[in-house]
Amino acid sequence: MRVKQISVFLENKSGQLADVGAVLAENNMNLRALSIADTKDYGILRVIVPDADGALEVLRTAGYTCKITDVLAVEIDDSPGGMARVLAVLSDAGISVEYAYAFISHKAGYAHMILRVSELEKTVDALAKAQIRTLEMNELLGK
Amino acid sequence: MWYDKNVELYREDVNPMERYYQPEIECAPVEKIKEWQNEKLVRQVRHVYDNVAYYRKLMEEKGVTPDDIRSTDDLYKLPFLTKADLRDAYPYGLLAKPLSDCVRIQSTSGTTGKRVVAFYTQKDVDLWEDCCARAIVAAGGTNEDVCQVCYGYGLFTGGPGLHGGSHKVGCLTLPMSSGNTQRQIQFMLDLQSTILCCTPSYAVYIGETLREMGYSKEDIHLKAGIFGAEPWTQEMRRDIENSLGIKAYDIYGLTETSGPGVSFECSEQTGMHINEDHFFAEIIDPETGEVLPEGSKGELVFTSLDKEAFPLLRYRTRDICVLSRKKCSCGRTHIKMSKPMGRSDDMMIIRGVNVFPSQIETVLLKQGYTSNYQIVVDRVGSTDTFDVYVEVTEEQFADTVRELTLREEELSGAMKLMLGINPKVHLVQPKSIARSEGKAVRVVDKRKLHD
Ligand SMILES: [Zn+2]
Numbered sequence: 240m241r242v243k244q245i246s247v248f249l250e251n252k253s254g255q256l257a258d259v260g261a262v263l264a265e266n267n268m269n270l271r272a273l274s275i276a277d278t279k280d281y282g283i284l285r286v287i288v289p290d291a292d293g294a295l296e297v298l299r300t301a302g303y304t305c306k307i308t309d310v311l312a313v314e315i316d317d318s319p320g321g322m323a324r325v326l327a328v329l330s331d332a333g334i335s336v337e338y339a340y341a342f343i344s345h346k347a348g349y350a351h352m353i354l355r356v357s358e359l360e361k362t363v364d365a366l367a368k369a370q371i372r373t374l375e376m377n378e379l380l381g382k
Numbered sequence: 383m384w385y386d387k388n389v390e391l392y393r394e395d396v397n398p399m400e401r402y403y404q405p406e407i408e409c410a411p412v413e414k415i416k417e418w419q420n421e422k423l424v425r426q427v428r429h430v431y432d433n434v435a436y437y438r439k440l441m442e443e444k445g446v447t448p449d450d451i452r453s454t455d456d457l458y459k460l461p462f463l464t465k466a467d468l469r470d471a472y473p474y475g476l477l478a479k480p481l482s483d484c485v486r487i488q489s490t491s492g493t494t495g496k497r498v499v500a501f502y503t504q505k506d507v508d509l510w511e512d513c514c515a516r517a518i519v520a521a522g523g524t525n526e527d528v529c530q531v532c533y534g535y536g537l538f539t540g541g542p543g544l545h546g547g548s549h550k551v552g553c554l555t556l557p558m559s560s561g562n563t564q565r566q567i568q569f570m571l572d573l574q575s576t577i578l579c580c581t582p583s584y585a586v587y588i589g590e591t592l593r594e595m596g597y598s599k600e601d602i603h604l605k606a607g608i609f610g611a612e613p614w615t616q617e618m619r620r621d622i623e624n625s626l627g628i629k630a631y632d633i634y635g636l637t638e639t640s641g642p643g644v645s646f647e648c649s650e651q652t653g654m655h656i657n658e659d660h661f662f663a664e665i666i667d668p669e670t671g672e673v674l675p676e677g678s679k680g681e682l683v684f685t686s687l688d689k690e691a692f693p694l695l696r697y698r699t700r701d702i703c704v705l706s707r708k709k710c711s712c713g714r715t716h717i718k719m720s721k722p723m724g725r726s727d728d729m730m731i732i733r734g735v736n737v738f739p740s741q742i743e744t745v746l747l748k749q750g751y752t753s754n755y756q757i758v759v760d761r762v763g764s765t766d767t768f769d770v771y772v773e774v775t776e777e778q779f780a781d782t783v784r785e786l787t788l789r790e791e792e793l794s795g796a797m798k799l800m801l802g803i804n805p806k807v808h809l810v811q812p813k814s815i816a817r818s819e820g821k822a823v824r825v826v827d828k829r830k831l832h833d
Contacts, residue, residue: 246781248774250811276783280808283781300594304779304812337782355782 241309242376243291244353247284248304251277259284259303266297271380272353274340285340287353289380310355311362312374317343317350325352325371332365334358351379397713400649403519403551404512407659408714412707415715418659420453422687427451427460430693433478436471437463437695454662457685458673463697468498468638477501479691489537490637500637501691507546509689513635513643513657514547520648520655520712521606521631523577525552528603530575532566532584533611535559539641540611544579547643553577560584563591574603582614582622582630586753589625599627608633610642613722613740617747632721638697639684645719650711653718660687663717664696665705679704682719730827732759733766735803739824742770742805745796750777756815757805760828767806770797774809 249255256275263270263286272287288294291307298305315321322341329336337355344351351374356362363373402408410418428448430437440461441447450459468476477484479501486502502510523529529548533540541559548555556575558566566588569575578585585607592602604626610633619630634654635642644661645654656663661684665674668681682699686692701722710718724738731737743753754773759766772793780786786809793807816823 244781246779248779248809248811250814278783278787281786281810283783283786285781302811302813304774304776306776306779306781308781337784 241359242287242312242353242374242379243307244310244355245286245288245291245294245298246306246308247286247298249275249282249284251279251281255282256284259298262297262301262303263288263294266293268294268297272340272342272351274338274353276338285338285353287379289376308355309359310353311359311366312376312379313352313354313366314344314346314372314374314378315341315350315352317348321350322352325354325366328365328369328371329354329356329362332361334362334365397711400712401519401522401524402714403516408516408655408716410659410715412715415658416454419662419687422659423454423457423662423685424448424451426685426687426693427695429690430478430695434476434693436467436475437461440467457662457664457696460685460696462671462683463694465498465638465698465700472497473499476692476694478693479503484691487537488539488542488637488641498637500640502640503690506640506689506691509660510543510640510643511546511550513640513646513660514543514633515550516547516657517608517631517633517643517646518544518547518551518553518577520646520714521577521608521629523548523551523553523606527551527553527576528556528573529553529577529579530556530558530566530570530573532558532560532578532580532588533642539635539637540579540581543635543641543643544608548577548579563588564595567592567595567597570602570604571597576603576605578604578607578626578628580607580609581611582609582618583612583753585609585622585626585630586618589622590752593625599625602626604628606631608646610634613724613738615740615744615747615753617744618753621747621753634719634722636699638692638694638699639686640689644684648710648712648714652710653706653720655710655712655714655716655718656705658716660689661685662687663705663719665703666698668698668702676705676707679723682722730757730759730825732768733803735801737768737801737803741800742797745793745800746772749793749796751775751793754812754815756824756826758826758828766829768803769808770794770805771808771810771815773812773815775812778809 268288270286274285276283295307313325335357339354341350341352431448444461446459483503484501485504488500490498531544535541545557605628607628607630622630632647632654633642635644645656647654664683665678665680666683674680682701682703684697685695702724703722704720706718729736729738746755751772756771758769790807798804
């Protein structure tokens with residue numbers, strides 16, 4: 240139901256993203272999904288990897304400020320309106336979305352959407368009622 | 383010996399729980415201290431007048447002769463010395479002994495041209511080391527202790543001062559100097575250091591590195607730390623005490639007066655006892671030079687009472703603080719000075735407002751950040767820009783821009799409350815702020831480039 244996502248604080252300087260990528264690669268951490276929120280000064284890198292706890296340790300040791308956040312993974316149709324439909328359900332239920340990003344699924348015709356919401360349980364219920372499937376980590380990883 | 387070692391009359395004031403390096407001096411009755419001071423001052427003024435042409439000339443300009451100085455009550459008649467005088471007189475102008483009697487120099491870390499060179503006879507070195515020994519014993523040091531000195535060695539007075547003091551106490555002395563933090567920690571673990579002497583910012587750094595190396599305070603044997611040579615706050619004290627599991631003591635001094643140990647903290651931790659058998663302290667109004675009564679806030683001025691080679695009279699430290707003779711629970715009778723509240727050298731005027739870096743630090747530590755920050759002041763057009771860069775901690779890190787922006791605004795708001803003006807706060811990655819392993823680079827004032 241909940242998926243562990245790693246967020247990393249990065250200064251807005253060239254090469255920062257490449258450096259994090261290198262740290263993860265050196266430790267055989269395969270990136271499943273990635274998104275960046277950035278401002279003029281800094282960015283927040285959000286990644287989903289198979290071993291979140293391991294990646295956290297690796298990044299911490301490399302001197303990064305990072306943390307694990309519980310997010311929701313949702314399966315949506317890989318077609319126009321797929322993401323809008325999920326957001327509409329949440330909006331109707333009065334749930335505010337902090338951020339969302341999507342990527343293509345291993346399964347043809349589907350995409351995955353990652354959501355960070357204020358009320359996790361309530362969101363899961365609302366989505367279930369609308370017959371939208373939330374995914375476990377292993378499904379997300381295509382296992 | 384100028385004090386009477388056999389006199390037992392001070393015993394009732396001595397705190398039985400407390401240890402002293404020289405109890406007969408440190409716990410002497412105030413009248414006795416005054417007697418010593420008067421006697422030493424009269425002799426010292428004569429010594430300076432006879433041997434330091436530079437100061438003799440200043441006295442002559444003021445119309446004062448050594449005969450006018452009969453006690454410390456007459457001190458106000460003497461001219462001040464400032465850092466500018468030290469520069470003018472560089473290198474030998476304030477020397478009061480032939481070089482053949484001198485055994486050492488120490489120097490400030492100031493940039494070229496602002497350098498101060500102080501000279502020491504063997505007696506001066508002994509006096510200085512005694513002062514440091516008093517500080518170490520006040521922090522609980524005995525000959526059973528392992529004292530790790532990671533102040534810089536060399537021209538800087540920090541290393542040599544505490545090193546000498548540690549020898550006098552009989553501690554096993556680890557002359558580490560600063561830097562190579564992993565090695566510092568390895569020695570700390572292997573040789574079971576019990577007392578740490580370094581700058582407070584380096585103590586913070588050692589705490590961080592210890593954690594990164596996978597150790598905790600339970601793995602080390604430190605019980606006390608003696609920290610000085612840069613301004614630090616109560617919050618920083620708590621930070622260090624928690625991360626290293628020690629009691630953190632403050633020590634004060636400056637190269638011009640000898641080095642660290644001019645004053646030091648005792649168990650009460652409510653100020654630093656000035657070694658006033660060697661250094662006479664005054665508080666003056668920094669504008670008028672007028673001597674202010676005890677308890678007033680003003681600029682600290684020191685007169686060296688018995689140093690031989692480099693005896694500065696009425697030296698203006700630029701440190702703003704308060705003196706107090708309130709009875710101390712430790713049993714020491716020497717006057718106490720507050721931690722300097724600011725240094726006119728550090729004080730910045732930003733948009734017409736006085737800003738001390740220590741104020742910024744207080745806010746940061748209160749809000750759960752570390753003391754790793756940098757203030758950048760610049761000028762755009764005729765307006766000062768004021769930016770504070772703060773290393774983000776894991777506790778304060780949030781994974782949305784909204785929350786991080788809120789954190790920056792909270793910090794900026796808290797700083798405005800403290801200072802009266804609003805800085806722009808920027809969160810940055812840990813360890814990205816330039817810092818040498820000794821002193822943190824806390825202020826970058828780019829306005830000077832435009833002037
Ligand atoms: Zn005391």
